[in-house]
Amino acid sequence: MSLFLIAALPFLGAVFPALLIRAGRNAAASAAGLTTFLALMGLLIHIPDVMSGTVVTARFDWIPGLGLNANFMLDGLGFMFALLILGIGLLIILYARFYLSREDPMGQFYTYLLLFQGAMVGIVLSDNILLLLIFWELTSLSSFLLIGYWKHLPEGRQGARMALAVTGSGGLAMIAGMLILGNIVGSYDLSVILQNRELIQASPYYLPALILILLGCFTKSAQFPFHFWLPHAMAAPTPVSAYLHSATMVKAGLFLMARMWPVLAGTEAWFYIVATTGLVTMLIGAVIALFKDDLKALLAFSTVSHLGLVTMLLGFGTKIAVVAAIFHIINHATFKAALFMTAGIVDHETGTRDIKRLGGLRHLMPLTFTIGTIAALSMAGIPPLNGFLSKEMMLEETVHTVWRNSHYLVPGLALLAAIFSAAYSFRFISHVFLGPARDDYPAHPHDPPAGLWLAPAFLVVLVVLIGLNSATIVGPLVAVVSSAVIGGEKLPYYSLKLWHGFTPALYMSIVATLGGLFLLALHRRGETVWNALPRPEAKTIFDAVIGALTAVSRWITDELHNGVISRYAIILIAFTVGLGYYAYSTGTIGVETRVPLPAPIIPIIGWLCLIVATMGIMWFHRNRLLSLVLIGVVGLIVSMAFNYLSAPDLALTQISVEVVTMILLLLSLNFLPTETPWDSSAARRWRDAAISVVAGIGAGGLIYALMLRDFAFPTISQFHLANSYKGGGGTNVVNVILVDFRGFDTFGEIIVLGIAALIIYALTDAVLGTSVRAYLLNRKPHWPQSGDSHPLMMVVATRVLMPIALMVGAYIFFRGHNQPGGGFIAGLVVAIAFLMQYMASGYTWAIERQRFYYHGTIGWGVLIAAATGLGAWFNERPFLTSDFGYLHWRPLEEFEWATAMLFDTGVFLAVLGAVMLALDSLSRLAWRPGMAQEFPMDINPLRDALIEEEQEKKEQG
Amino acid sequence: MEALVASAVGVLTAAGIFLILRRRTFPVILGLSLLTYAVNVFLFATGRLAVNAPAVLNKYEDVPYTDPLPQALVLTAIVISFGMTAVIVMIALGAYLSAKDDHIDMSARDSVDDAGEDA
Structure with a gap:
């Protein structure tokens, strides 16, 4: 199975549990299990390759410009971790099905779990450090969801936040470190980086990169002093703890240290940072674990301690220590996951995880007792279990390690940690299972159903088998993984067996076991x-x-x-003006190269109108209706200017948008106050005026200077002019740019427009859902209403105009590709035709005759545009490549047919729908019951009543 | 001609910015509309002005064409700015109808209320 598929399967499968939960919890669990199983099988197919030392790869250039390639590789190390992730994942899925209660949303759980699983698999299979970083952050995010799964528990939420804060910030540090590393080597591909040990270690940036990457690893793997998040993350359901916090996520840091081992390890900095951190973590974790009463907290700190152990081994920097580290990762995953599941069973069956309230479960839960005891003995390092083997290898390595000229420091502290480790393991057995049975358990304990004990039992069988016959069962795997870690060099001699003779490690093991028993005996006093x-x-x-x-x-x-928006605005404007001034005062300006166009009398008149209207707006802006009228004048002049300056498309668009905008603003003014009161001080007005004038001079001066000079660089417009007809099949270059050259932009634009309309609709809906509705129904209009709300003349005129307007719309639409026009303008024209009916005959009358919802119109528009774009794919062209041809249907003339026309249809529908939805929503605010009239053009009988009321008021007031 | 266009842009910009700095919603909306005109004309003018130059290709004669690219950009900008204006109008209306207040600035009282909700 392709590595892409293995990495993608959990993500794809994550959809199913969430959907299938409606079909029951078994369906959701089966879907999750099946996905994991498939991915696991896909992985196992690669066994022959991996075992022979071949690296399986799958490469795909994603964003080559950034060095971000979706490259995956599968070597021994990745294989072992993927095996742990998927294998234990499968067991956890089984266990969780029986662990979670009826009230827990199980679909969500499996979805989160699969997302996490996918992210983990991604990390271990990545052959590109940028890709790895993406997956790395995904594990932080998905583990946040898993830890906080029980949303009702404050500890769960706090623990999730803490885990995210710690591992997330570590991840940020790591991003920096990885980028430095990639910069040193000149490639972000792991396989390249791993070849450049000398280059990296000689670089002056080696130390910063090392520290930053290690920060990421240490936070993820809960190394001192970042270990504190792990125990708090235990607020998660036990399957999560067993999966994330024993077998997978916390091992991601170890994985990365192992992955980077060939290039980062072997220096003094590496040894002192990594080995020391590991040693300290191992000791502190073990000591704290002994004094924790919560079973899961005990296991959490023991995990911290064991992670420290592996970190320390990797930190030693010797090949044989790597073998021990790899072997211990496997062993720890088996016994610790089993122990977590045992703790979960105890919690599930007795109702408590507090060791002080437990004891004597041996007789009540014999099966759980057996499983838990074997796993705990392995954790303590008792032969013949697998924990013994790797712990002895660890002790052996410490003996050969010198820390600052001291031969005894490392082995001494490691031995101390081993003693505490044995002690808490024994405590787990004796204080939970041994001793007299009690009669005050919160529930009646008994062995759980098979679904719960099967998974840990399977792991415990592995614990025993690996212990008894490690060389056969995991020997080849350890060898392959270790040689992958050390970079393909020859492995040193070692043997995975129980009996190595009377070595220092053996004595240390004996001391550790006896010391552990001794500490347990002294536990109460301690x-x-x-x-x-x-x-x-x-x-x-x-x-x-x-x-x-x-x-x-x-x-x-x-x-x-x-919250003072005018302050934000003035800061923004002042800053922009400042930037402009800086550019002006420091830059140079070339000589004028263009001759100004002459200004005949007509444009001057237009210009005068515009200036007078603008000044009028400034002067009268407190009278809102008047300023609206004046702004209409400005819009009209602008569209005429476009027309005069050879931009007919713009003129058409501007004038139709102008109409729609005016209607919109008039509608809104209906509900807003009609006057703007004076509420700025004179000083403030002068300040604003000064800033505006400066900005105006800046903008005007800039464009004046620009217009009188030629382009500094050759423009791409020549390309558009040259290719418009040949490539796009249209002579209206503006339209061809919109629907073809820059079609993707236009596609985005219509989506934005649609979203804007939907926002307006949603806002109206929300506002009308509140007390505003009552206010609107009871409010008095600003002005006495005209008695003739639907004047006969207007109704007749709009009815007659409707087909004409629609035909104009159609005409503008069809000619658009070759003559000024197109979907945008046609959409606006047709929208105006509809709006006229609304205005003349009333909202109620119009919507009674409405056959299509505008939401649908927008949606269809976007879909048609998208489908046109996708069509290009079927012809093996990029998205939105247009095609055209000529048809000759007799008796018609030969005519052109272009896919751009279809795209333009989408634009047309989206614009039409968006404009209509926006205005329709606003009109809803004015709706009142009883507005519907049988005849759309009758006299408003309320008029006289209103006028009388007004007069009465005046008389009284 | 250039002077006319440039001074129009300048005046529209100044008026737009002055209105944007007002403290009620409606003048701000008007100001945004004026600024939109100014920006659109500005963008359009970056293609340099041309009178009587077609944007439509003509196969019979070789005439200098107008620059189509800024036109296409401005065309979508006009339509989008309508969408933007409509959203802002609706926000202003919703705010006014809900609070009976059309100030754009949050008053000190509002800030206190806000903090109270957070705590």
Whole structure:
């Protein structure tokens, strides 16, 4: 199976549980399981290749300009991790089906789980560090959803936020580190980076890159001092803890350290940072774990400790330590997932996870006892289980490690950690299962149904088998993975077996076991001491830091964004003017190269009209109706100017938009106050006037200078003129640009227009849903209404005009490709034809005759445009490539047929729908019951009553 | 001719900006409309002015054409600015009808209310 498919399957499959949950929980679980199973099978097909050391690749250039390639590779390391992710994923899906209760939304759970799974598989299969980073962040996001799955629990939400904050910010650091790394090498492909060890380690940027990447790894893998998020993430349902926090996500950091090992490891910086962090984490995690009463917290800190162990081994930088690290990753995944599931079973059956309230479950839950005990003994490092093997290898390696000239520091501390590790493992067994049975469990404990114990039992069988016969079962895998990690070099001699003779590691193991038993015996006294010790509480510190950050951000936001919109506007304008001034004062301006066009008398008259109208708006802007009339004059002059200056398409568009905009503004003025009161101080008005004048001079001066000079660079308009007819099949170059050359832009535009109309519709709907409706029904109009709300003359005129207007629309539409016109203008013209009916005969009359909803018109428009664009794909052309040809149907003349016409139909429909929906929505505000009249042109009988009322008021007032 | 167009752009810009800086919704909408005219004419004029130059290709004679690219850009800009104006009008209307207040600036009282809701 292609690597693309393996990585994509979980994402594709994530859709199904969410949909299938309606068919029941089994359906959702089966869908999730089947997806995982398929991906797992796809992975297993590659066993022969992987085992022979071949690297399977799948390459696809995504954005080559950025070095972002969707390249995947499968080597031993990736294979092992993918196997863990998919294999344990399958077990978790089974376990979760029985673990989650009826109230939990199971479809969501599996969807999140599969998303997470896909992201993890993506990380381990990526052959491009940018791609890897994308998947890396996806794991942070999807784990956020999983940890916070029980939304009703505050701990769940807090834990999810903390995990996201810590791992997310680590991820950000890592992005920086990876970019540095890619910059050093000159490629973002892992396979290239891994070949350049000398180059990277010699670079002055090696240390910053190393530290940034390690920050990402340490936060993800919960290394000290970032370990604190992991225990809080335990608020998640147990299947999540077992999956994310033992087998997969926290191992992502380890994976990356192993992946980068060939190029980053082996330096002093690497050793001291990584090995020391690992050692400290291992010790601290083990000590804290011993004193945790919550079963899951105990396991969480033990996970922290074991992750530290692996980190330390990778930090040693020797090949044999890598073998031990790889072996321990496998072993830890098996026994820790089993332990988490056991803890989940205990919680599920007894109703508590508090060790203090448990004990004596041996007789009540024999099966769980067996599973839990074997897994815990493996964690303690007791032979012949697999945990013993890798722990002994670890101890052996520490003996050979020198830290700052000290031969005893590392082995001593490692031994201490091993003692605590044995102690908490024994505590898990003895305080939960051993001892006398109690009679105060919150529930009646008994062994769970098979669905719950099957998965951990399977893992425990692996624990035993690997322990007894490691060389056969996992030996080849460990060898392949280790050689993948160390970069294909020859592996040193090692053997995976139980008995190595009387080595220092054996003695250390014995001491660890005895010490563990001893500590367990002293546990009660130790606990008193522990509780008396002052300890920094990570959550309090974290909350304080986050609280302070939030306060600062809130302060900045409040200060900058205080809701005074006119202040934002003036800052923006002043800044822009300042930028313009800077450019003007520092730049140079060339000589005038164009001769100004002459200005005949007609344009001068137009110009005078425009200036007078604009000045009038300034002078009378408090009288809103008058300023609207004046702005109409401005619009009219602008469209005439377009016409005069050889832009007929623009003139047509401008004038039809003008009509629609005026209607819109008039409608809105119906509900707004008619006067603008004086509420700025004189000083403020002068300030605003000064800034406006400066901006106006700037804009006018700039365009004046621009118009009198030729283009600094050759323009691409020549290309459009040359290819419009040959390539686009139209002589109206503006229209061909819209529907062909820049068709994608136009496609975006009609979508935006449609969205704007939908926003207006939604806003109207929302506003009308509130008390506004009552206000509107009871309000008095600003002016006494004309008695003749639907004048006969206008009704007749619009009826007669309707077919003519539609025909003009059709004419403009069809000629658009070759003559001024096109979908935009035709849409506006037809919209105006409809609007005339609304105005003349009333809203109610018009919508009674409406056959299509405008939403649908917009939708069809966008769909038709999209379908036209997609059509090009079937002819193996890029999206929206147009085609044209000539048809000759007798007795008609020969005519041209272009796919651009179809696209233009989409534009037409979208514009028509958007304009109509916008105005229709606004008109709804004016609707009142009883407005519908049988005859659309009768006299308003309310007129006299209204006038009388007004007069009465005047007399009284 | 250029001077006419440039001064018109300047006047429209100045008037538009002055109105945008007012404190009620309706003048701001008017100001935006004026600024839209100014910007559209500005963009159009970047193609340099031409009188009696067709934008439509003509196979019989070789005449200098007008620059079609700014025209196409401005054409969509005109239509989009209608959409934008319509949305702003609706927002202004909704705000006025809900709060009976057409100030664009949030008053100090509103800010306090807002903070109260957050806490």
